Amino acid sequence: MDRIDLFLDSREAGGVLLGSVLPLQTTEGSIRAFQVTIRLARNASGAHDLVAYAHSALTGSEASVSVSVFVGMPHPATPRPR
DSSP states (O other): OOOOEEEEEEEGGTEEEEEEEEEOTTSSSBBBOOOOOOOOOOOGOOOEEEEEEEEEEETEEEEEEEEEEEEEOOOOOOOOOO
């Protein structure tokens, strides 16, 4: 894995590139964990998917994984009538 691209929603659906990460490798060649901090536009509130696309320099292939996220403050629950 030579690069991981992070998107807010999928690229195919017009998602926004949040940034790219170049994972570091140990001397044994295994991938080490990484951390990334992203900043979102103020108008990005609501339900989205955080999508990571991992690219392999060795094979040229790509794999992706997505996680549903909610950006911002959720609307307060509507009180139930008594």
